[in-house]
Every structure is written in C-alpha cells, then in structure tokens.
Amino acid sequence: MKKTIYLSSLLLFISFCAVSQGNYDASKIPDNLKQDAVAVVRSEEQFYEYKSISSGMVKYKTVITILSKAGDNYAEFAESYDRFSNIYNIKASLYDATGKKIKDYKSSDLKDQSLISSYSILEDSRIKSLTFSSNSYPYTIEYSYTQDFNGILTLPSWRSLKGYHISTEKSTYIFQKNNSLNVRFLTSKDLKTDSTSTNNKTTYTWIANNVPATTREPLSSGLEDITSWVKIAPNQFEFDSSKGDLSTWNSMGAWISKLNENGDELPATTKSMIQNLIKDATTDEEKMQILYRYLQQNTRYVSVQLGIGGFKPILAEKVAQVNYGDCKALSNYMKALLKEAGIKSNLVVIGNGKPELNSAYASIGQANHMILVVPSAKDSIFLECTSQNYPMGYIGYDNADRNVLMITENGGKLIRTPKYRSIDNYQVRKTNIQLSEDGIATIAVKSTYGSAQYEDNLSNLFLEPAEVRKIALQNLGFADAELQHIKFEQTDKKIPVINEEISYKTKQLLSKGADKFFLIINQINRKENIPEKVTNRKTDFAIPFDYSDDDEIIYTLPKGLAVEFLPKDVRISSEFGEYSASFSMTGNTITYKRNQVMNSKKFPAARYNEYVDFYKKIYQADKLKAVLTKI
Structure with missing residues (x-):
C-alpha cells in the first residue's frame, strides 16, 4: 500500500511538471501579459506533500521570461534551508528569446552560504543561490528543486502574482496531506479550490491562468486585495523536539508560554541591583521608567535564530550576563526586571510592519516580533524593548493600532495596541x-x-x-x-x-x-x-x-x-x-x-x-x- 501511494504521488508530480515542457519562445507570450511587465512567469508548479506533523516535502519548478533589464531581479534562484531541512535535485537552465537552450548550470555554479544577517550573531539558516545572466533580452530561466523538512511550524503559501510588474501565464499549487493531519486554509475571495481523496490522502489544487502585471501604485495597501492566494496552517506540529497546537490563538499562546516557562529568573546580583535602583521610587510608573531606562542603557539588540531559539527567548539570567539579546530575549529580560520590582507584565507577539493578526486564523507566519505589555484595565503600557531611544510606552507606528497576541498563563489572548491619533502624531x-x-x-x-x-x-x-x-x-x-x-x-x-x-x-x-x-x-x-x-x-x-x-x-x-x-x-x-x-x-x-x-x-x-x-x-x-x- 505504501508503495502504491508513493507511486501515485510521483506520477501526479510528473504529470504536473509536464505542463511546462515545450516551447519557451518569448514571442508567444500574449500581449496582455507583457503590458506593464518586466518579467512573465511562464509556468510555476509547486507540489507539497504534508507527511506528518513533523515532516513534509516540496517539489518546485518555475519558468520565467525576463523581458528587460528591469526584470533582472527575477533572474535568480535563492532558497534558504537549515538543520531542519535540505535542498537537493537542483536543476537550472537558461534559454534565449526563441526558447533555445543556451546553458545548463552545474552544481558548482551554485553558491551555498550562511544567511546570517548584519544584526544577527546566532543563526543556523543557509541559502543556496544562483544568478542567471544574459546580454540580450528577452531571455528565459528555468529552475527546479526538491526540499525535505523534518520540523514543521509553517506550510507553504501561494499567490497568483509574485510581485509588481510581473505577470503570470500559469501557476499551480498542489497540496497533499495524509487524512490524519488537520490543517486550516485561508484563501482570497472567490478562489476556487479543487480537492480529491484517495488512498487515505487528500489533494488540494489551486490554479491561476493569464494574470496581467500590476504596477506599483502610490500609497498602495498591497497586492493581496487583487490577487488570488492561499495560506495554510497546521493544527498540531512538532519542531526541534517541541510539540504544540496552532489551531487557535489561545493554543498558540499556550505553546509560547510553555517555551518561556521559568525563563524569567534573574541572578542574585541582578536582583540586588534592581532593588537598589528602585529603592526611592514611590509608584509603579517610576519603577518602570527606571528599569526601562536601565534596559536601554545596558543591553543591545542582536538576532538569534537557532532552531527553537527563533521562538524561545534566551533565559533572562543569560541576558543579565551578556547584555544582549533579540526581541524575545530583551522583552523577556524586561519582564524579569519588572517581576523583581513586583510589577506583572506579559510577552506580546506582533506582526511588525505587517498586516495585523487575523482574529479568525491563527498561524506563526503572521508574527515577526515580540514586545511587552504591563496590562491594566484602563491604560495598558506597551514596551518596545529593542529600542535604545524610544520613551517608555512608545512602540512606533509600525506596531500601533493592531491585533497582537498577549501570552498569559492560560494561553494566548488577542488584544489591541494603542492607536496614535493625529493629535499625537x-x-x-x-x-x-x-x-x-x-x-x-x-x-x-x-x-x-x-x-x-x-x-x-x-x-x-x-x-x-x-x-x-x-x-x-x-x-x-x-x-x-x-x-x-x-x-x-x-x-x-x-x-x-x-x-x-x-x-x-x-x-x-x-x-x-x-x-x-x-x-x-x-x-x-x-x-x-x-x-x-x-x-x-x-x-x-x-x-x-x-x-x-x-x-x-x-x-x-x-x-x-x-x-x-x-x-x-x-x-x-x-x-x-x-x-x-x-x-x-x-x-x-x-x-x-x-x-x-x-x-x-x-x-x-x-x-x-x-x-x-x-x-x-x-x-x-x-x-x-x-x-x-x-x-
């Protein structure tokens, strides 16, 4: 039975990829797809097999015609991986304007390097990349790869347009899962979803055909309102030996709360220092001001993205020793400082500069940042712990007026950050x-x-x-x-x-x-x-x-x-x-x-x-x- 299932999945992908085989002659691109476009996705094919709560596999293939020099940014293969995934079976080719193959790239042409960012000191992500180049336009690139995952927190999303000024001739996303696995879908309005079930597996398919390019418009709120798209989130998951439930914001908050369990303990010397700092303060607000200023003057922000460390803060005890941390670590450290002063606070998960958290759809991918809140029935005080300059209570307009997830002992709770009104700004x-x-x-x-x-x-x-x-x-x-x-x-x-x-x-x-x-x-x-x-x-x-x-x-x-x-x-x-x-x-x-x-x-x-x-x-x-x- 297992062999039959594997063969059927393989045949499905082979037939799926066959769609793009054939002539890549740029002159055959419909005129409406060239208008306002610097590049055209001739074919995009993504097949994802969700095997278990901790494993999955993606097969991806795309063909893109670059119409002008302005489209060269799309002439690149770049995929990241880490110790929980690997990329293999990479193939890449370059074609001229008539669709004639010019070059097959070799594995030696690929770059494989660390993805450590300028603000990160600990990160296990790497990237494999290849830049295609041609002296004449238009030209066409084609690449494909396979990637396996042995830890699952997120599942691939899809949309019909890759960005502004790039059109789509055909794009297909096939998502296949074992029927024992539960997922949730969030799709754009009127997007058609085809699904079939066989051999204890369910396969979902989304297709986009002949989608014209969209120009970047002034003050635009983004492409999501005018493109077809789907987002998929797992309910149960396992990642880096940690299991949890993402089916609701409450259960997601419970998982994050467990990750942070006993993480806000401080060394005795730090506790003594705190008590000395606040000894003359007469109100909680005074204590908060003193401790927030101490945090700003004595710590600095660095990124830490090692496995579960991308979600679990460094212990407050460690931050007290090294005086640095990422947004999670610094927020947790501030939480510990306030705790020592007798002030209760809660970690807050937020999408910084992103759309606010969707109250009806919980997923890890909507958040990218952590701050802190001192809750109050009247005026809760939010703290941006990565800034060395913001006054206490100011969190920046990218964090303002949005749904965020407050982490409590009873799980996650959606609350709202303050709105800065015109009289404030x-x-x-x-x-x-x-x-x-x-x-x-x-x-x-x-x-x-x-x-x-x-x-x-x-x-x-x-x-x-x-x-x-x-x-x-x-x-x-x-x-x-x-x-x-x-x-x-x-x-x-x-x-x-x-x-x-x-x-x-x-x-x-x-x-x-x-x-x-x-x-x-x-x-x-x-x-x-x-x-x-x-x-x-x-x-x-x-x-x-x-x-x-x-x-x-x-x-x-x-x-x-x-x-x-x-x-x-x-x-x-x-x-x-x-x-x-x-x-x-x-x-x-x-x-x-x-x-x-x-x-x-x-x-x-x-x-x-x-x-x-x-x-x-x-x-x-x-x-x-x-x-x-x-x-």
Missing part, C-alpha cells in the same frame, strides 16, 4: 521671517514633532553635525541659503517629542514684476507637487499614519514696503482630511496660519483620484501669494 512649527530693505530674508524656525513625526525625525539626534547640516540645506529649497544654526534635541526622554531649531538667510523669497513684489506666503511646510491620477487603479490605498501639522509664520516687513493684496482664508474638508489657512495683517506684520489633519484609514482604489483632487486643492492653497508694493 503632530508637527507644530513657529516661524519668524524678517525681510530687509535689500531683499534678504532672515528666517528662524522652531518645530516640535510628536509620536510618529518624532519617529521620522529621531535619526537626526544621532547623525554627525555635518550630515545634519547637509540634509537641512537640501531640504530648504533655496540655492543661496546660508545656514546659520540648526539643533535637534529631545529635552524630556520620557515623552516621544523632538524639538528642532533652524535659522538661515536667503535672497530668494521675493519675486519682482514691474513695481510689485510677490511673496508665496507658505515658505515652510508646502506641498511642492501633486500625485498623478491613476487610470483604472487596482489596489486600495492608505496614508501611513494619522497626523496633524500646525504652522504659524509671522513676517515683519521693512520700512517702505506695504501689503497691497492678501489671499482670502481657505478651508478644505474631505474624508481624507481637513485643511485650513488664514491670512491677516497688523501694522507691518503678516500672520499666516496653516493646519492640516490627515486620516490613515484604508480607502478603495476607486477613490484615489478623488484623493488626488483633494491634494491638488492643498497644493494650490499652499502656493497663494501676497502682493507687496513700495510706499
């Missing part, structure tokens, strides 16, 4: 501009950035002064700008706020026509271009985060110059945001006030041109001019 700017009789403008600007806008400016605190000046001059927009002073500082390390001061001179503020002078009043925070409209846009869009900008500019005019015309006040309202600008004059001063508030919610593709129209109105309002005349 603020920029407040006060500018004084002194105009002299000879046309020189002396400009002094004081800005304050909060939360997400603090985060965007944080790097300025650590750049060399020469680099800060260089960037500032590039951003001023005046070729003759004479930079006199610039300073960034975070005066209160407890809050996510940065202050900036900059002063400079320029002669390019006024333009002259006949006996008049023209002054664009918004000289500091101005929209300099309008996004292009997109015909037949496909992807939904969103502004990265809510924010608000408040600007005030006060102009002092020299003797002999008067205002002949000031623009009228402007107010623009939309679901995308709000904008207002006001203009007033008292004596020899012009006061300009501008406020813009933007919303980061997701909008459908069909509304993008409406967003462009809104943006155009702001652009036009930012260009309004005053007319000055000599007296």
